[in-house]
């Protein structure tokens with residue numbers, strides 16, 4: 001695959017042409033191709049050691065007797081559970097941090113948005129006329145209970161945020177399924193950790209073999225993410241770090257500086273990235289950078305932690321998933337600092353070809369050939385300082401002959417939390433709803449998810465977005481899609497001009513681009529919340545609204561979890577590449593027809 005076929009991004013195409021001697025994700029994809037077709041269809045099982053088993057025309061059953069329907073469904077549920085685990089473990093860290101701030105155990109973080117704290121507390125049904133830290137402790141307590149409660153009732157966060165019609169729909173579905181099948185099948189999640197654990201229990205050898213029962217557990221687990229873990233992560237992060245406000249930022253690899261110490265933060269949890277951003281602007285750090293001949297410190301983001309600090313602090317973003325190796329290839333990165341998720345283990349080896357320090361920080365994520373600097377929330381200032389000093393020390397080792405920063409940047413308007421959006425609309429959702437009723441806006445599509453080298457980088461993200469806005473469909477979204485759209489210049493006001501006439505009119509009146517950055521992947525919960533608010537306003541259900549979701553270049557199990565909770569919440573979803581389900585016609589039908597039907 002040549003550079004031209006790999007990406008639509010000019011920065012990446014240029015870099016790939018001059019950096020052919022370094023191995024990248026595309027080369028490794030080439031050497032893995034063609035992929036095993038059993039894996040692609042989802043019909044291989046390694047869940048016990050009588051196997052591994054794979055289903056084909058010749059061998060229709062695994063050693064235990066499991067057929068393709070069981071095996072495919074089990075694999076889907078395991079993928080969902082893993083995705084939910086990632087988002088929810090992220091949420092847990094934020095909930096624990098909020099509790100520590102409230103108790104005074106952690107002095108390195110504080111509450112940046114007391115208004116949001118009160119709003120969240122109110123939503124959870126708590127009495128809000130209290131001292132701030134007392135309220136913070138109560139909110140953190142509710143969050144932690146959602147991880148540990150053993151009763152059969154649904155998550156408190158879910159019950160507090162989901163529109164009543166949707167909640168009723170799920171309760172009815174549970175009842176009807178019991179009546180029709182005489183089998184108890186739950187949809188409402190009870191406790192985030194429990195649903196993940198139960199998914200693993202049910203899919204181990206010899207437990208649940210009914211594809212419908214399995215997939216419904218997948219749905220339940222995904223709801224523990226969308227209306228549980230992810231939503232909690234978003235809300236509590238807004239409390240600690242501030243609710244995003246609309247602002248302009250720069251994107252793409254051109255945001256790296258030729259003269260400053262470049263620190264790239266990659267991963268997911270703003271607990272680390274916010275601290276690095278804060279400490280990097282400290283005069284003492286600036287002074288140290290000048291001492292080694294640099295003109296200062298330049299912090300930029302990659303992937304979703306990039307989205308977090310871009311939304312809240314206006315930090316430039318160097319790129320999305322497929323930029324992580326590219327950033328190192330520029331030869332201008334002093335430190336690539338990572339926490340958890342979407343970080344290629346290839347980075348350690350690649351960084352060794354340059355002066356770049358590849359710094360891992362999380363006790364949950366260690367990497368070959370990384371320099372591990374253990375991050376401790378309670379000692380965050382000091383650890384952040386140490387990380388930045390390590391980057392500064394690497395600056396004199398930069399080899400000027402190896403430096404190749406692509407001269408590409410794009411401006412983007414970002415920061416659309418629901419709060420910011422409602423402010424822009426003049427305080428209520430009325431103008432948006434009126435535009436939808438009048439037909440100026442024909443619908444809203446939420447595009448999310450990753451890059452995947454199997455798809456030309458950013459091609460589906462950008463073309464799908466353009467085709468939708470031309471047809472008067474407002475596009476909102478998160479994750480690596482949002483970075484793709486920002487890099488392609490689609491989040492500028494000028495994009496109004498390529499929109500359909502109705503959408504153009506609305507966006508001009510509101511002074512917004514027709515392509516809206518709503519944050520990181522856990523912030524898909526902002527979209528759910530927006531959908532819920534629209535439904536609530538109209539006293540209807542989410543499934544009555546003209547909303548669709550898409551992850552057109554998805555990669556991770558987290559995207560599988562997101563897709564599932566969107567569908568279960570009443571929003572049809574498009575995914576590309578095809579998920580590994582085609583080995584079971586029963587599962588394909590359940591996912592593409594039955595679940596869609598029953599969640600309508």
Ligand code: NFS
Nearest residue numbers: 304342449450479480521
């Ligand atoms: Ni979402 Fe974000 Fe990007 Fe995909 Fe990874 S960074 S959490 S999973 S690759 S969008």
Ligand code: SF4
Nearest residue numbers: 045048051053062064
């Ligand atoms: Fe094979 Fe059944 Fe074991 Fe899976 S659980 S590996 S299908 S024997």
